[in-house]
Amino acid sequence: MVSNSDIVWLGVGCAVIGCLVGGTMLGVGIALISGGAPLGWLIMLPGAPVAAGLGWLLARRLARQV
DSSP states (O other), rough: OOOOOHHHHHHHHHHHHHHHHHHHHHHHHHHHHHHOTHHHHHTTTTHHHHHHHHHHHHHHHHHHHO
């Protein structure tokens, strides 16, 4: 059975993973763009959807236990 603490830790895990992945992609993309490499846009723009996708995968894992 899923408890309230499981849901809280899911939220914390999603937030941490989202911040790490999205922030890293944003930082690397901006660094490349400021250095003159247009490849940085391909790394920076999908940062938020990729971070959200990882959170969604974690939520699916918890939903399987319900």
